[in-house]
Amino acid sequence: MTTACLAPVFLAPVAPAATLPHSAAAATGGRIAAIEVRGNQRIDASTILSYILLRPGDRFSQRRMDLSLKTLYATGLFHTVSLTRQGNDLVVDVQENPVVNQVFFRGNSVLTDANLKKVVSLKPGSVFTPAAAAADTRTILDQYAKQGHYSATVTPEIVKLPENRVNVVFRCHDGPETLISRIDFIGNRHYGQTRLREVISSRENAWFRFLSSSDEYNPERVKYDEALLSRFYFHHGYADFKVKSATAQLAPDRKSFFLTFVVDEGPRYHIASVKVESSVTNLSAKSLRALVPIEKGDIFDGDAIQTAVKNISKAAQNRGFAFAQVVPDVHENHANHTIDLTFRVVEGPKVYVNDVVIRGNTRTEDQVIRRQVELAPGDAYNQDAVDQSKQNLENLGYFKKQDGVKIATSPTSTPDRVNLDVDVAEQATGQFSLGGGYSTDLGALANIGLSQNNFLGTGISASISALLAQKGTQFNLGVTNPYFLGRNLIAGFDLFRTDTYNSTAYVFSERSIGGDLRLGFRYNDHVSQAFTYTLSTRDIYNIASSASLYILSEEGKTTLSQLGTTLTFDYRNNRIDPSSGEILALSGDFAGLGGTAKYIRLEARGAYYIPLERYFGDKAWVLEFDGHVGKIFGIEGYRTTLADRFFLGGDSMLGFQTGGAGPHDTQYGDSIGGNFIWTQDTVLHFPLPVSPDLGVSGFAFTDIGSLTGVSPITVNGQTLGVYDNAAPRISAGVGVAWNTPFGLIDLSYAQPIKKYKYDQVEQFRVSFGTRF
Numbered sequence: 001m002t003t004a005c006l007a008p009v010f011l012a013p014v015a016p017a018a019t020l021p022h023s024a025a026a027a028t029g030g031r032i033a034a035i036e037v038r039g040n041q042r043i044d045a046s047t048i049l050s051y052i053l054l055r056p057g058d059r060f061s062q063r064r065m066d067l068s069l070k071t072l073y074a075t076g077l078f079h080t081v082s083l084t085r086q087g088n089d090l091v092v093d094v095q096e097n098p099v100v101n102q103v104f105f106r107g108n109s110v111l112t113d114a115n116l117k118k119v120v121s122l123k124p125g126s127v128f129t130p131a132a133a134a135a136d137t138r139t140i141l142d143q144y145a146k147q148g149h150y151s152a153t154v155t156p157e158i159v160k161l162p163e164n165r166v167n168v169v170f171r172c173h174d175g176p177e178t179l180i181s182r183i184d185f186i187g188n189r190h191y192g193q194t195r196l197r198e199v200i201s202s203r204e205n206a207w208f209r210f211l212s213s214s215d216e217y218n219p220e221r222v223k224y225d226e227a228l229l230s231r232f233y234f235h236h237g238y239a240d241f242k243v244k245s246a247t248a249q250l251a252p253d254r255k256s257f258f259l260t261f262v263v264d265e266g267p268r269y270h271i272a273s274v275k276v277e278s279s280v281t282n283l284s285a286k287s288l289r290a291l292v293p294i295e296k297g298d299i300f301d302g303d304a305i306q307t308a309v310k311n312i313s314k315a316a317q318n319r320g321f322a323f324a325q326v327v328p329d330v331h332e333n334h335a336n337h338t339i340d341l342t343f344r345v346v347e348g349p350k351v352y353v354n355d356v357v358i359r360g361n362t363r364t365e366d367q368v369i370r371r372q373v374e375l376a377p378g379d380a381y382n383q384d385a386v387d388q389s390k391q392n393l394e395n396l397g398y399f400k401k402q403d404g405v406k407i408a409t410s411p412t413s414t415p416d417r418v419n420l421d422v423d424v425a426e427q428a429t430g431q432f433s434l435g436g437g438y439s440t441d442l443g444a445l446a447n448i449g450l451s452q453n454n455f456l457g458t459g460i461s462a463s464i465s466a467l468l469a470q471k472g473t474q475f476n477l478g479v480t481n482p483y484f485l486g487r488n489l490i491a492g493f494d495l496f497r498t499d500t501y502n503s504t505a506y507v508f509s510e511r512s513i514g515g516d517l518r519l520g521f522r523y524n525d526h527v528s529q530a531f532t533y534t535l536s537t538r539d540i541y542n543i544a545s546s547a548s549l550y551i552l553s554e555e556g557k558t559t560l561s562q563l564g565t566t567l568t569f570d571y572r573n574n575r576i577d578p579s580s581g582e583i584l585a586l587s588g589d590f591a592g593l594g595g596t597a598k599y600i601r602l603e604a605r606g607a608y609y610i611p612l613e614r615y616f617g618d619k620a621w622v623l624e625f626d627g628h629v630g631k632i633f634g635i636e637g638y639r640t641t642l643a644d645r646f647f648l649g650g651d652s653m654l655g656f657q658t659g660g661a662g663p664h665d666t667q668y669g670d671s672i673g674g675n676f677i678w679t680q681d682t683v684l685h686f687p688l689p690v691s692p693d694l695g696v697s698g699f700a701f702t703d704i705g706s707l708t709g710v711s712p713i714t715v716n717g718q719t720l721g722v723y724d725n726a727a728p729r730i731s732a733g734v735g736v737a738w739n740t741p742f743g744l745i746d747l748s749y750a751q752p753i754k755k756y757k758y759d760q761v762e763q764f765r766v767s768f769g770t771r772f
Contacts, residue, residue, distance in 0.1 A: 034090070353418065
């Protein structure tokens with residue numbers, strides 16, 4: 001039985017040629033009669049002889065013997081080699097390097113075996129050398145560094161096996177993540193350390209960053225940070241700003257990094273003049289001047305210049321000038337710290353798209369990618385369209401965030417045509433969510449969901465979700481096809497069940513079960529319209545014994561068969577977290593295509609956002625104006641029910657309980673809703689003195705609104721009185737918004753300023769949702 005031997009590999013560089021083992025100097029004179037190879041097991045003697053620079057009949061030469069020795073060692077096949085002269089024969093003694101049987105990794109948890117096997121050069125069947133083991137060790141350490149583990153250690157060992165074979169074992173110790181413990185800036189005079197730390201993406205280590213990797217040192221992220229700093233300073237007028245250096249110093253204990261940026265801010269520049277010049281025939285520069293969002297006297301703004309270039313380019317293309325290019329000319333006056341800005345519109349080279357080549361997609365269908373590319377074969381090549389195509393693909397969420405989408409051109413045999421090469425790197429698009437929390441309306445809650453945004457690579461999104469709460473439950477199954485029938489149509493359906501239980505806000509329970517069919521069309525980047533048909537049953541049940549006859553009279557089931565449409569004008573800069581622009585949604589619903597409910601409902605919702613960054617120096621400062629007006633008309637003698645009407649309070653009017661403002665029953669004080677509503681909210685969003693990584697911001701608000709339009713009814717010969725005052729209610733307050741991985745959570749305190757005695761107040765509120 002052969003006993004395996006486990007031993008560390010001594011990783012030393014190969015000795016210089018002068019110290020390689022060989023025989024004493026060959027005796028002068030004489031010729032080689034024969035060359036004999038000894039010690040070889042796997043490698044054929046003829047292969048070894050092919051590396052020898054001497055042949056039988058040659059004269060013995062010490063120089064050529066030394067060169068042969070170097071050549072044999074350079075092959076990496078041999079552990080030791082010697083060339084000796086025995087009489088007139090040349091004897092070549094070799095000891096072969098072992099062959100790798102298996103490669104194992106032990107102690108690694110941050111890096112998987114599968115990933116490590118891909119990067120090491122030693123593989124089963126390859127020749128083992130200490131140099132190869134040393135190189136693989138460095139490679140593994142590099143992989144650890146990419147994961148932020150700079151204190152990791154790797155020790156290669158070998159297990160000797162019969163027949164000159166070995167198993168290679170890399171013993172790894174992951175070590176703790178090497179985080180950034182300190183970030184410093186040198187050379188900054190106009191902005192402090194705290195402000196600049198907020199600008200970059202790298203972060204100092206803190207307890208609340210356990211869900212983020214921003215405090216891990218990453219050289220690529222540091223390069224991105226340099227770009228963020230430059231963009232920040234250019235945006236605030238520092239045209240000469242430079243990052244002189246960005247260095248990361250590993251702490252002596254190798255457990256953290258000190259990241260230091262050395263910057264040169266330079267002076268702040270103002271705009272002395274702004275001009276637009278056009279050398280393109282029939283394209284007036286005067287007509288393009290209004291598209292430049294910067295004026296004389298303004299602070300130099302690099303972002304505004306980029307916006308102007310895009311605006312002018314797009315306008316030129318829309319007017320039929322496909323090859324027009326916009327070149328900004330920035331002329332600095334260093335003495336006065338002013339800039340003369342000229343946008344030159346010139347005729348660019350006439351280049352057309354030959355073909356769009358898509359690569360890298362193994363799951364997503366070509367057509368799903370191709371329809372996001374705004375250029376097709378035969379179109380005039382346009383860089384703005386290429387940039388927009390890249391943004392469109394990134395917005396899908398199907399591809400990796402970093403370098404997941406690359407679009408480049410490649411030449412063709414025709415000089416004026418190029419291929420557009422679209423390379424994508426896919427990522428998982430399915431998501432399983434499980435969470436819990438609390439809201440004022442629903443109480444303690446738990447939610448679970450499963451979604452797939454690229455079902456079978458078709459671009460179709462499907463989801464199923466459930467919300468279980470103290471005061472209600474919601475179940476939903478939805479499917480949406482963003483390009484129905486291969487056209488610019490958004491089609492989908494939903495199946496739902498919603499229960500709201502008897503609670504302090506309502507003295508009844510309500511259940512809605514049904515589904516809807518949706519069809520939408522996008523006219524352009526900003527205007528879209530959607531049509532929806534809804535069929536559902538609504539059930540008012542579990543009415544409290546203390547409820548008014550007004551509510552008791554509506555107990556039971558009703559059927560809704562409704563056709564609705566919404567026309568949306570969306571000019572916001574960001575649809576998730578807007579800071580500028582406006583949105584207006586006009587909707588109309590007709591209930592009466594069968595069913596028991598028969599009404600027409602008209603609504604308008606709008607919001608306008610004003611960025612205040614230029615006044616406060618932080619983009620988190622935003623002033624928001626929201627408005628909503630709605631009217632519902634009963635038709636064919638139909639009297640609207642609790643399931644149809646509007647309710648005011650809660651999220652629609654902070655400071656009042658859900659449904660707490662507006663018409664109430666005079667006898668019991670129950671909220672009964674109304675047929676006409678209007679609200680106006682003014683909200684000031686501002687940053688809080690905490691790390692922006694927490695996703696916490698503050699807001700102050702005033703709400704004003706009114707709900708009216710319910711008439712008294714007669715039940716069993718008794719006329720039921722109604723408090724229905726159309727006068728506006730007013731409230732004001734402050735709150736904190738927390739952008740969590742589970743959604744936006746608002747915690748607010750509001751004080752009613754104008755209310756009536758039957759209105760129900762709620763000063764503290766916790767709610768889930770997003771901005772309109």
